[in-house]
Amino acid sequence: MRRHTSAFFIFAFGTASALALTNASAQSDRTTLSTYGTPGLIETPTARSLNDGELAFTSSLVGPTMRNTVTFQILPGVSGSFRYTRIDGGQADGSANFDRSFDISFQLLDETDLRPAVALGLRDFLGTGLYSGEYLVATKQIGSKLEVTGGIGWGRFAGRDSFTNPLGIIDDRFETRPTGTGGRGGKVEAGEWFRGPASIFGGLAYHLNDQTTLFAEYSTDTYDRESNQGLIDISSPLNVGVQYRFKNGVDLKAFVVGGNEIGAQVTYVLDPAKRANPGGRETAPRPIGSRRDLALADWNNSARGGGKDAAQKVLDARLAEDGLILQGFELSRTRATVRIENTRFGAGAQAAGRAARAMATTLPPDVEELTVIFQNKGVPISRIVTKRSDLEDLQYDYDGSWRSYSRASIEDAFDADRSGEVVDLYPVFDYGLSPYASFSYFDPDEPVRVEAGAQFKAFYRPMPGLTFAGQLRYPLAGNVEDSDRVSDSLIEPVRTNAVRYARESDLEINKLTAEYQFRPGKDLFGRVTAGYLENMFGGVSAELLWYPTGSRLALGAEINYAKQRDFDMLFGFQDYDVVTGHASAYYDFGNGFLGQIDAGRYLAGDWGATVALDREFNNGFRVGAFFTLTDVSSTDFGEGSFDKGIRFEVPLSFLTGKPSKTILNQTIRPVQRDGGARLNVDNRLHRQVRDARGKELRDGWGRYLR
Amino acid sequence: MGALPAMKWKFGILAGAAFSLAACGNQSFQDRAIGLMLEEPNLAHAAGQFPRFAPLLAAKRGPALDVQIVQSGLRGGFLRESTQGTIESWLGNDGVALIFDRGVLHGTRGLGAGMLASDVSASANAILAGRSGEVDRIHTFLNGNDIAVIRAYKCTIVNEGSETIQLDSGATSTRRMVETCFSLDQSFKNIYWVDTSRGRIVQSRQWSGEFVGQLAIQTVYNF
Structure with missing residues (x-):
């Protein structure tokens, strides 16, 4: 199973600058980003796009406004952005106003010699509507250095010199933009799109050289609200700016907006397909030499005390060098099987290759x-059968990755019993004390809250699949409990009491569970967990997964009885309990796109479904988004109307170049409410099993001979 | 002319090499911090010599290779670990490896761009035979997205005649062979010095891929 470590990789911009050092060549050639973090000049959009898969981090200051944006080029023609904005003095009482917004944009036409590139964008299409606007924009390169952009915009883009909506020709309704629908935010306000007056904007980018770009634009954003509050002085539609691109890939931009406001911006574009060190820093695998020499080795020579036990000892040590724990060994004259638990390699195929070489x-x-059998917590998952002569033939073959894949066979290992199990393997006991830091985001009073302290983890495994595990935390510092947010939920407060949990607890028992994992049959995986399952709930959880080894589709079902824990996070329970559970479908669309649907009953007793789409790069880097719709009305749900968010996963090896199963992950929800909330039970089966199933092994096979 | 006092040649370390180009600062501190915060298991040989290297050094079956990354100046020593046909795998004392086909670079492990394997047999044939001409070669690189990318190159080999070079064993007369290769978007130039009496490449400058570029490789007989 992969170790998931929450957060620490933040979309904080310190991380981006650290990445800058390791990913310098990852920038797209010339696409410049606006203060909104999307392709643009200074404030206005262009029809350019990032390269497919690129991730752009932008932080900009314009007058009292700070915008932090992450933009992901989801497909070559589609990008999505999430933005967190702080407007100093933006509230009526003079305090800062925080706003979250999502954008999506479509590349409609690529540029040709005669035709400009054309893009269509929806800005802030889910939020409270602070930035809501739509645009259609065209950009054309003229000569080698100049790019000209012109566009038409609605909503916030129609702040200056606006005219009657030309779409009125189609229907009179386009001429007025409905107002007052902002409300709690979070809704798709499609009824407003492309309606009301429109304005024309445009500008120039001049690439002085590879590093320096000059900008001039005519912007139609008048910052009405901020101007009325006296926060910003916009007295001219003309903005000018200059950008410098540093060698490490960081862009720095300075500009003047509205004639008087000086602003600055920093941007970094990361390509998840390029890791810090392309080949990896791990040491070399054992080269496969002559078999005849091995006949002479002491451990294979019965006259010198050799035999199966002696060979096993050598094998155990050699596997251990590669972080592979030998759990079982069977040897006949022409066949051998090892069962291993991979603790080091993010790519299962590399672990399989190293084990076969050993x-x-x-x-x-x-x-x-x-035969190499992958085990997880002692439970067999898959087996990979390789001919020794194929390894010998292909270890130096330039097409060895593909040829070795095509000659290997990957099978389900449900039928592997405990024969050949290493003596004294059980019980396994392990524990560790470490520091931890946990973050929470977007509290209206404080955008990032953090808690840090000491964490103790331990587990005891008396037999394959059965694990007793616990995690305790003692917070030492932080500002989570300083929040005065109390639950204002209109439904059962299953998640909105986080602050009370932080405030009323001291030593936290985060988890204390007994878990049994097993193989009920071919292609089937089972899990039963009981105890204190997560910070806020305890109970019993049972899960069944069907996942044939080479399949794109996996199906799962989970049912839980959960009872709400006391705020002190010790052993007591509150009155609320619920039966919750989901039927899940997981589908691998190919090209790295993974879909998941979970339908069922959530913690607050609401019924509905969660839809998630992730793009996973071959090296494990993942960017995804999800939303949940349940029978809780948007009024009862509260701010945001429904649960949604984006998530990132960065394999540690992406940053360090060294093999690791650790993944840094971060889910960002604009707001955490009680509707559509799922139980956070550990070790859900699909993610654990997937790394050792055929599709994932195949994706990682480039590392088989590494 | 008296013999030069024997300078003890040392095995350096190249493991950090690949990374040191990309990052700065105290690497071991960074590794330790990551280990602590993320509960990463420690590698047994995190510091010091790679376990498989000690028996090779003890066996003293020479020669060794002195390898320098031209761009960064980092250098390290390698000993032959395994041979299969014409292919030899050489291990560095920190666990990285270089693979050669008769002295022509065939692969890298833990160093540089991740050259998984190659077909450089035509180059090796021509270079060892002192034959000028055109050959093809193939390199497969592991890219940053864990995909094995196969690339083919056209190469021109020129015999530039004899040259005496200085090795630790003394002045050595060699034949200097230059190979210029290109693909649609990459090009590189390798130089080989073939010891005319031993009939093998004893010194070379070879391209290892885009990540660290040229390696300067020299045979060391006394270590």
């Missing part, structure tokens, strides 16, 4: 069929 460089020469 066998091929250790076992007697007659052994030809090498």
Whole structure:
């Protein structure tokens, strides 16, 4: 199973600058980003796009406004953005106003010699509507240095010199933009799109050289609200700016907006397909030498005390060098099987390759069929069968990755019993004390809250699949409990009492569980967990997963009885309990797109479904989004109307170049409410099993001989 | 002319090499901090010599290779770990490896761009035979997205005649062979010095891929 470590990778911009050092070549060639963090000049959009898969982090200051945006090029022609804005003095009482917004934009036409590139964008299409606007924009390069942009915009883009909506030709309704629908935000306000007056905007970008770009634009954003509050002085539609691109890929931009307001911006574009160190820093695998030499090795020579036990000892040590724990070993004259738990390699295929090499460089020469069984918590998942002679033939073959894949066979290992199990393997006991930091975001009073302290984890496994585990935390510092947010929920407060949990607890028992994982049959996986399952709930959870080894589709079902825990996070419970559970479908669309639907009953007793789409790069970097709709009305749900968010996963190896199963992950929800909330039980099966199933092994096979 | 006092040649370390180009600062501190915060398991040989290297060093079956990354100046020593046909795998004392086909770079592990394997047999044939001409070569690189990318190159090999070079064993007469290769978007130039009496490449400058570029490789007989 992969270790998921929350957060620490933040979309904080310190991280982006750290990445800048390791990913310098990852910038797209010339696309410049606006203060909104989307392709643009200074404030106005252009029809340019990032390269497919690129992730752009932008932080900008315009007068009292600070915008932090992350933009992801989801497909070559589609990008999505999430933005967190702070407007100093933006509230009526003079305090700062915080706003979250989502954009989506579509590249309608690519540029040709004669035709400009054309893009269509929806800004702030889910939020409270502070920035809501739509635009259609065209950009054309003229000569090698100049780019000209012109567009038409509605909503916030129609602040200056606006005219009657030309779409009125289609229907008179387009001429007025409905107002007052902002409300709680979060709704798709499609009824407003492209309606009301329109304005024309445009500008120029001049690329002085590879590093420096000059901008001039005519912007139609008049910052009405901020101007009325006396926060910003917009006295001219003309904005000018200059951008410098540093060698490490960071862009720095300075500009003047509205004639008087000086602003600045920093941007970094990351390509998740380019890791810090392309080949990896891990040490070399064992080269496979002559089998005849192995016949002479002491451990294979019965006259010198050799035999199965002696060979196993050598094998165990060699696997351990690669972070592979030997859990079972069977040897006949021509066949050998090892069962291993991979603790090091993010790519399962690399672990399989290393294990097969350890066998091929250790076992007697007659052994030809090498079987590696991947185990998770002692439970067999998949087996990979390789011919020893194929390894010998292909270890130096320039097409060895593909050829070794095509000659290997990957099978389900449900039928592997405990024969050959390493003696004294059980019980396994492990514990560790470490620091931790946990973050919470977007409290209206404080955008980032953090808690840090000491964490103790331990587990005890008396037999395969059965694990007793616990996690305790002792917070030492932080500002989570300083929040005065109390639950204002109109439904059962299953998540909105987070502050009370933080405030009323001291030593926290985060988890204390007994878990049993098992293989009920071919392609089937099972899990039962009981105890204190997560910070806020305890109970019993049972899950069944169907996942054939080469399948794109996996199906799962989970049912839980959960009872709400006391705020002190010790052993007591509150009165509220619920039966919650979901039926889940997981589908791999190919090209790295993964879909998941979970339908069922949520913690507050609401019924509905969660839809998630992730783009996973071959190296494990993931960017995704999800939303949940349930029978809780948007009024009862409160701010945001329904649950939604974006999520990032960065394999630690992406940053360090060293093999690791650790993944830094972060889910960002604009707001956490009680509707559509799921139980956070550990070790849901699909993610655990997936790394050792055929599709994932195949994706990682480039590392088989690494 | 008296013999030069024997300078003890040392095995350096190249493991940090690939990374040091990209990051700065105290790497071991960074690794330790990551280990602590993220509960990463520690590698047994995190500091010091790679376990597989000690027996090779003890066996003293030479020669060794002195390898320098031209761009960064980092250098390290390698010993032959395994041979299969014409392919040899050489291990560095920090666990990285270089793979050669008769002295022509065939692969890298833990160093540089991740050259998984190659077909450089035509180059090796021509270079060892002292034959000028055109050959093809193939390199497969592991890219940053864990995909094995196969690339083919056209190469021109020129015999530039004899040249005496200085190795630790003394002045050595060699034949200097220059190979210029290009693909649609990459090009590189390798130089090989072939020891005319031993019939093998004893010194070379070879391209290892885009990440760290050229390696300067020299045979060391006394270590």
